[in-house]
Amino acid sequence: MPAQQRRVRPRDRNNVLARPEFMSLGQSLPMLQENRGPNRKQSGQTGNSTEGAKERRQSQQLPEEDCMQLNPSFKGIAWNSLMAIDIAMSKRLGVCANSGSSWGSARSMVKLIGITSHGFPWIGGTIVCLWKSNTLAGQEVLTNLLLALFLDILTVAGLQKLVKRRGPYDMTPGVLDYLLLDVYAFPAGHASRATMVSKFFLNHLVLAIPIRILLVIWAFMAGLSRIMIGRHHISDVLGGFVIGYLQFNLVEFIWLSSNTCQMITSLW
Structure with a gap:
């Protein structure tokens, strides 16, 4: 037994997870969930149920919106381009929009x-x-x-x-x-x-x-x-x-x- 303890101690010294600041990383997942459980219950009790429902809806909608922004359709690109050209040309033709305009x-x-x-x-x-x-x-x-x-x-x-x-x-x-x-x-x-x-x-x-x-x-x-x-x-x-x-x-x-x-x- 003393020989085994002598062999274990150097390993513990070299093991990073044995250090006090990293002890939580070596704990099992159920223990972490048990520790976090009361905090979740307390936050759930103090939080508003309607706000949680809104956050869930937003979290469900955000990925779809991101996909629409990152992968726009050809029709969307064409429509936005035509609208941009329309606005730019309309402002250029607005030569009498105010007294300070060119006309x-x-x-x-x-x-x-x-x-x-x-x-x-x-x-x-x-x-x-x-x-x-x-x-x-x-x-x-x-x-x-x-x-x-x-x-x-x-x-x-x-x-x-x-x-x-x-x-x-x-x-x-x-x-x-x-x-x-x-x-x-x-x-x-x-x-x-x-x-x-x-x-x-x-x-x-x-x-x-x-x-x-x-x-x-x-x-x-x-x-x-x-x-x-x-x-x-x-x-x-x-x-x-x-x-x-x-x-x-x-x-x-x-x-x-x-x-x-x-x-x-x-x-x-």
């Missing part, structure tokens, strides 16, 4: 172009013309135009509320924009209205070729003016053009007859 002196004139496609002038003018109209054909066209204008306001307001996209520049909407629910950027209501009205006139009015060309140019300039003053992105205006064309087709599909229009106008 800041022309801001009032560019805003005037946008006002020509505002909802209030078109709705008010259509109501006045409808009130003074004496022919059935005129009442039919004006009533359907008024229907298209109200449809445009409701469609644009609903989509803007759904998407809630801000413009390229931090600008507060005007009072008329709040009244017409034209607060957010996508889609551009002025662009959709100008497209719908110009298409409506081209199809239902007999106009000379120069006037027809001017209508198309006006619709394009109305959308471009909203980009130049920094109110909308390029994609917002393009989306407005598409929505305005679709609205015209919808009004053509649900076109109100002259008898229906006469019945509506007789209520006034």
Whole structure:
């Protein structure tokens, strides 16, 4: 026995785990769990159960989010790239965004172009013309135009509320924009209205070729003016053009007859 003890002691001296500071590493796992058990119970009693549930949910969600960030899909990369190009080009075209911009002196004139496609002038003018109209054909066209204008306001307001996209520049909407629910950027209501009205006139009015060309140019300039003053992105205006064309087709599909229009106008 003494010989065995003499052989063990040098080993204990050379063994790193025999040192006091490393004694815990040599303990078995059950002993460690027993030592940690009361601490866990105490922390569990003092902690909030709802916070623990939130932490568990976050720990389950974090790996998936990390995978999405580290391994984005091709569609995600393409979409983010297009959005970055859209924002960069829209800010570059916002030459009248404020008085200090490169075309800041022309801001009032560019805003005037946008006002020509505002909802209030078109709705008010259509109501006045409808009130003074004496022919059935005129009442039919004006009533359907008024229907298209109200449809445009409701469609644009609903989509803007759904998407809630801000413009390229931090600008507060005007009072008329709040009244017409034209607060957010996508889609551009002025662009959709100008497209719908110009298409409506081209199809239902007999106009000379120069006037027809001017209508198309006006619709394009109305959308471009909203980009130049920094109110909308390029994609917002393009989306407005598409929505305005679709609205015209919808009004053509649900076109109100002259008898229906006469019945509506007789209520006034």
